[in-house]
């Protein structure tokens with residue numbers, strides 16, 4: 001921490017910096033300054049995908065340039081601390097869409113352990129952890145596993161995406177979620193194939209219902 005930051009913390013103990021721009025200070029508990037807020041287009045929308053194993057899927061914000069860049073930083077530039085502002089955005093959707101009353105537990109779309117080792121973290125896991133902790137909902141940490149190494153989904157067409165992911169997720173410690181309503185968190189919805197595959201594994205192993213929530217969606221509708 002630089003001397004200016006230290007001085008600021010002494011003079012204004014309640015102040016902290018916006019995690020998106022790392023420029024503006026705020027004195028409330030939020031992690032997003034008003035400048036960055038203006039660049040976010042809140043949607044809090046349900047996507048109609050008619051999936052078989054996921055009840056409803058929601059996303060928080062439109063996939064605009066600001067969000068695209070910040071998600072890129074979050075996933076590929078090592079800026080894992082962005083789970084806090086992004087987590088706040090997800091919590092806003094949970095409140096607006098009244099999702100908390102429907103669910104018993106929160107989990108996330110897993111990545112292969114080799115990918116996690118390379119990246120150092122799974123961004124969706126960080127988001128789910130933040131949401132579960134902040135809202136005091138049970139967190140399912142070791143329950144869905146990506147057991148098969150697959151090609152990057154966004155390089156494939158729709159049919160290839162489905163085939164690529166088939167049988168690539170597994171459930172473990174299934175007693176923990178039997179009969180439960182689960183909120184499944186991911187960063188971005190592209191076709192819904194990933195959510196559907198994870199939902200299928202959860203439901204086939206005893207989950208009562210699965211709801212999906214992502215930060216944003218690249219589906220044109």
Ligand SMILES: [Zn+2]
Nearest residue numbers: 018021033036
């Ligand atoms: Zn900002």
